[in-house]
Amino acid sequence: MTLLTLSSVAKSYGSVAAVAGVDLAAQSGSRTAIVGPSGCGKTTLLRLIAGFEVPDAGSITLGGEIMSNADAHVAAYRRNIGIVAQDGCLFPHLSVLDNIGFGMDADRDAKQARAAELMEMVGLDGAMLARKPDQLSGGQQQRVALARALARRPRLMLLDEPFSALDMGLRTATRKAVADVLSAAGVTTILVTHDQAEALAFADQLVVMRAGKFAQVGTPRDVYLKPVDRATATFLGEAVVLPAVVGDGIADSPIGRLEVADVTYRGRAQIMIRPEQFTVSRIEYAPDIGVSAVVSDVVFCGPSLDARITLAGDGIAEGEISFRLDIPGRELLASGDRVSIGISGRVHLLADA
Numbered sequence: 548m549t550l551l552t553l554s555s556v557a558k559s560y561g562s563v564a565a566v567a568g569v570d571l572a573a574q575s576g577s578r579t580a581i582v583g584p585s586g587c588g589k590t591t592l593l594r595l596i597a598g599f600e601v602p603d604a605g606s607i608t609l610g611g612e613i614m615s616n617a618d619a620h621v622a623a624y625r626r627n628i629g630i631v632a633q634d635g636c637l638f639p640h641l642s643v644l645d646n647i648g649f650g651m652d653a654d655r656d657a658k659q660a661r662a663a664e665l666m667e668m669v670g671l672d673g674a675m676l677a678r679k680p681d682q683l684s685g686g687q688q689q690r691v692a693l694a695r696a697l698a699r700r701p702r703l704m705l706l707d708e709p710f711s712a713l714d715m716g717l718r719t720a721t722r723k724a725v726a727d728v729l730s731a732a733g734v735t736t737i738l739v740t741h742d743q744a745e746a747l748a749f750a751d752q753l754v755v756m757r758a759g760k761f762a763q764v765g766t767p768r769d770v771y772l773k774p775v776d777r778a779t780a781t782f783l784g785e786a787v788v789l790p791a792v793v794g795d796g797i798a799d800s801p802i803g804r805l806e807v808a809d810v811t812y813r814g815r816a817q818i819m820i821r822p823e824q825f826t827v828s829r830i831e832y833a834p835d836i837g838v839s840a841v842v843s844d845v846v847f848c849g850p851s852l853d854a855r856i857t858l859a860g861d862g863i864a865e866g867e868i869s870f871r872l873d874i875p876g877r878e879l880l881a882s883g884d885r886v887s888i889g890i891s892g893r894v895h896l897l898a899d900a
């Protein structure tokens with residue numbers, strides 16, 4: 548069942564079209580991540596859904612009720628939407644208990660009981676209820692912010708870069724904990740982030756936003772492996788894009804004949820290969836099949852070697868196409884080595900070829 552629907556929603560500030568007519572459907576209990584570069588309109592979109600902004604055009608529906616359209620605008624506080632912002636925005640002068648109980652329509656005992664239940668849900672010790680926010684770590688503060696947002700049993704949760712102030716290790720752990728809590732509570736969630744890896748790991752629906760519009764909407768897997776265009780491909784990770792002539796499911800490319808996922812297309816195209824599809828063997832061990840590359844910038848990282856690989860092939864100008872690749876750390880590769888390249892899996896045709 549669809550909980551949230553956006554139809555042709557638009558919002559401009561003067562001449563800036565912050566959100567330029569977007570459509571979105573979020574299923575009940577699902578997690579949607581909206582990812583895009585700074586200034587693409589992510590926060591504006593979240594503020595429109597929350598009800599802090601009124602759209603210039605389009606409609607927003609939540610649980611079958613119109614929240615915003617040309618004739619109506621339901622105030623933010625009446626939407627029953629939970630929000631967790633970047634820095635948690637806890638009230639610094641209130642205890643954790645009073646932060647969580649803020650605005651809860653219940654007596655002190657009921658608030659205490661509900662707050663203890665929520666603390667357990669977000670994986671925090673109930674003894675912390677007496678503390679002030681500045682006596683908690685950043686990750687703990689974000690979990691309290693989540694508990695506070697869950698306290699009023701929202702039908703939709705909006706997360707605006709909630710992990711960005713946390714350091715890397717804590718960030719991954721907090722993200723996983725928050726995702727688990729939201730799944731267990733069955734709360735439909737929209738996460739806004741500029742962190743691609745975070746968006747891919749968190750969501751079951753990924754939206755890539757660019758200049759106020761949605762460049763692509765799909766499962767993280769589909770958007771990563773089958774991006775619609777080069778900009779989306781490179782925004783989500785490293786991508787090697789090569790010219791090719793395609794027919795019968797085969798691409799003739801500067802690095803050889805490669806299998807393509809789309810068997811119907813014929814003609815000139817750009818093909819995209821993710822670095823992790825490349826396999827690398829030293830020429831002295833592998834037959835030189837004419838597709839070669841040179842290794843440079845090798846950094847030993849223990850389990851892996853972080854290497855820069857520069858492709859060579861007919862039609863590739865010297866040094867033109869290079870990418871970073873993780874190679875198993877046990878490989879004896881050094882800067883300057885020539886390697887033979889293989890490709891695992893099919894390559895993807897880009898629509899903006």
Ligand SMILES: Nc1ncnc2c1ncn2[C@@H]1O[C@H](COP(=O)(O)OP(=O)(O)OP(=O)(O)O)[C@@H](O)[C@H]1O
Nearest residue numbers: 560563565583584585586587588589590591592741
């Ligand atoms: N209140 C405002 N008044 C004028 N322009 C605004 C306002 N809010 C946002 N904008 C503009 O709208 C565009 C989208 O801004 P928004 O904050 O939604 O982007 P964002 O993707 O969330 O960016 P970031 O990742 O940097 O937070 C930007 O060009 C911004 O300058």
